Amino acid sequence: MVAETHVRVDDLIAPLFVREGISEPQPIESLPGVVQHTQDSLRAEVAALRDLGVPSVILFGVPETKDAEGSEAWNPEGVVQVALRNLKADMGDDMVLISDLCVDEYTDHGHCGIVGADGDVDNDATLELYMDAAVAQAEAGSDVVAPSGMMDGQVFAIREALDEAEHSNTIILAYAAKYASALYGPFRDAVDVHIADGGDRKTYQQDPANAREALEEIRFDVGEGADIVMVKPAGAYLDIIAHARAELDIPLAAYQVSGEYAMIKAAGEKGWIDERAVMHESLLAIKRAGADLILTYFAKEVATELAAKELSR
Ligand code: PBG
Numbered sequence: 001m002v003a004e005t006h007v008r009v010d011d012l013i014a015p016l017f018v019r020e021g022i023s024e025p026q027p028i029e030s031l032p033g034v035v036q037h038t039q040d041s042l043r044a045e046v047a048a049l050r051d052l053g054v055p056s057v058i059l060f061g062v063p064e065t066k067d068a069e070g071s072e073a074w075n076p077e078g079v080v081q082v083a084l085r086n087l088k089a090d091m092g093d094d095m096v097l098i099s100d101l102c103v104d105e106y107t108d109h110g111h112c113g114i115v116g117a118d119g120d121v122d123n124d125a126t127l128e129l130y131m132d133a134a135v136a137q138a139e140a141g142s143d144v145v146a147p148s149g150m151m152d153g154q155v156f157a158i159r160e161a162l163d164e165a166e167h168s169n170t171i172i173l174a175y176a177a178k179y180a181s182a183l184y185g186p187f188r189d190a191v192d193v194h195i196a197d198g199g200d201r202k203t204y205q206q207d208p209a210n211a212r213e214a215l216e217e218i219r220f221d222v223g224e225g226a227d228i229v230m231v232k233p234a235g236a237y238l239d240i241i242a243h244a245r246a247e248l249d250i251p252l253a254a255y256q257v258s259g260e261y262a263m264i265k266a267a268g269e270k271g272w273i274d275e276r277a278v279m280h281e282s283l284l285a286i287k288r289a290g291a292d293l294i295l296t297y298f299a300k301e302v303a304t305e306l307a308a309k310e311l312s313r
Helices: 039-052 079-091 123-140 154-164 182-190 212-224 235-247 258-269 275-289 299-312
Strands: 012-019 035-037 056-062 096-101 144-147 171-178 228-232 252-256 293-296
Touching (some): 012 079, 039 079, 056 079, 123 144, 123 154, 144 154, 154 171, 171 235, 212 228, 212 235, 235 275, 252 275
Parallel strands (some): 012 035, 252 293
16 A cells, blocks of 8 residues: 555556567577567567557567678568568557667678678767668658667767658657676577677677766766666666666666576576566566556566556456
C-alpha cells in the first residue's frame, strides 16, 4: 500500500534480434532465453508480447552481408526494414515499433560509422548514413527511430532527414548518455559484431568516470529535437538516471543491457542468487531512480508474471 514505486507492463520495451538467412531461431549463448529470430518467429514473438500487454519492441538486425559503410542499414529490403513492414502489417497501432538506428551491425569493421584514414570514426560523414537509415526505417513502418551511434549532431541530422521525407511524426528516442561500457559483450555476440583490430568505441561513447558530461550530452540531444532520451547501461548508472530525471520534463528511458541481464541469469543458474527476486529488484531500482521506460531482456518474463498476478486478484 505504501510502495512508492511500481514496475508496470507499460513501462517495458523488449529488445529483439532478427537475422537474415536463417530458417530456425538461433539461441544466443551469452543471453540465455534470447534468440536471433527469423522473420516468422519475430512476428509470433511480437504478437505474444502484445497479448501480454507489452507496449513496445526495439529491433536490431543481423544482416547476411556487411560492408564498410553498413549499406544494409538503409536498404529497403534490409532485414530490419522487412521486419518493420511485416510487423506494421500485423500490429497496426497495437505495438510501438522502435528501430535501433546505427550501422555497427552492418559494417564489416564493427564500428558505428565510417572509419577514416586515421582509424577513427568520421563523425560528420557518418551522419549522412544515419539520415538514410532513418528514412528507410520510417518508410518501412518504424514509429520511433533510436539513434545509438553517439555521433555529435545525430539527432538534428535525423530530424531534418525525417521531416524532409515527410515523416515529421516519427519520434526520436536518443541514446543520449551512452557509456563505453564493458557490459555490451553479450549483445555483440547477438548481432555478430567484432570491432576490428581489437578496437573500442571510446572515441564516441562516454567515459564511465564522467557524470556531468552525460548531462551535457542529454541537453544537446534535447536541444536537437529528441522526443525521448535514454541512459545506458542502467543499473550501474542510476545516478545519471536520477540527475537526468531531475532536470528533464520529457520521457526518460533506461537500457538494462545485455551484460546486466547475463550476470543475473548466470548467477541465477548457478543458484548463487534468487534470479526472479533480483530481476524484480533490478527493474524496480531503475524505475525508482527515475526512468519512465525500461528496455530489458526480461520484458516477457516480467509481463508474464504481472499478467498472472492480475488474474489472481
Ligand atoms: C549499438 C548498440 C549497442 C547496444 C545497443 N545498440 C552496442 C554497442 O554500443 O556496442 C548494446 C545493447 C546491449 O548490450 O544490450 N548499435
